[in-house]
Amino acid sequence: MTDDERRSMIELVCLDMAGTTVADDGTVIAAFRSAIEAAGLADGSAEHSSALDFAAETMGQSKIEVFTAIFDGDATRAAAANTAFEASYAEGLVAGASAVPGAEEAIRRMRDRGTRVALTTGFSARTRDALLAALGWQELCDLVLSPGDAGRGRPYPDMVLTAVLRLGIDDVRSVAVAGDTTSDLLAGSRAGAGIVAGVLTGAHRETDFATVPHTHVLPSVVELDQLLAADADTRTAA
Missing domain, CATH: 1.10.150 (DNA polymerase; domain 1)
Incomplete structure (x- = not known):
């Protein structure tokens, strides 16, 4: 399956929180x-x-x-x-939480195109929910998951696969996973996601991502949205 074929069938995007959609700054x-x-x-x-x-x-x-x-x-x-x-x-962070520039808008655009979006995190449910409340993101995504919701945290694939099951996705190749750490990429690869993208807005760099399987390295989740939107436009034109 080519990269274009993988992108053309993406039905679910699983995004990490801190460093990927939420600004961290150490x-x-x-x-x-x-x-x-x-x-x-x-x-x-x-x-x-x-x-x-x-x-x-x-x-x-x-x-x-x-x-x-x-x-x-x-x-x-x-x-x-x-x-x-x-x-x-x-x-x-929770007291002064802020989104990665463009992340919230990118998520809204994905959902407007009919793509399901799940946020996944290594934080406990308590910390996760406090962060979502501080950002006003309680209704932003289709699903939010912590390790306790799925069995095991990253680098295991459990949270991605739990999102697939809960949101009724038929094929794991229809999933895109994006995160700022090698653990995110390992989880996405082990789940069989069609797109596994490292983003450069958080903890790890391109040299780190080179040590684990992945399909893309992108500046941010904004570029992931642009990648998927371009393919949606291509399918519409066809």
């Missing part, structure tokens, strides 16, 4: 730093540095799973860190 890493310090990792220690490196590498994945790995399976410390992370994040 707030997630800052919240991680606050969380691991609250859980006992002293700033300047080797453990602190290693934890921050791991957080950057696993950006986009389920936050509680990341903390569980950092604290070697200690569920109590992981839960405490996750609570601290959510509190710090709420004080930062």
Whole structure:
């Protein structure tokens, strides 16, 4: 199947939140730093540095799973860190949340063309919903999913496949997945999505995306909308 054939049949777009549709500006890493310090990792220690490196590498994945790995399976410390992370994040990004430039308009245009749109995130449902409320996005998309809604978070394909099932999509090749991390791209590829696009508005760069399967690297979700719109125009003209 060619790229043009994949784009021509896209019925569902799954978009990440922080760094993809929601501006981040380092707030997630800052919240991680606050969380691991609250859980006992002293700033300047080797453990602190290693934890921050791991957080950057696993950006986009389920936050509680990341903390569980950092604290070697200690569920109590992981839960405490996750609570601290959510509190710090709420004080930062949620309080002054803003969209990636053009993202909201791109989502509205996709839906106006009849494409279903799902937001997926590694945040808990509580943090996710607070962020949606701060943005006024409660009704923006067809579906919003956190790891707890699907079974496992990224890089597993569960959230993408849950969106496919809940929204009644017949073929996973009719799905486009876009995100700013390699975890997003792995999840989309493992789900069998027809388009798997890395966007350059968040955590990872083109060199990072080169290490995992994908179909496109785009400046932002605005260009994904333009890509799909161009194909819709072509089909209409035909």
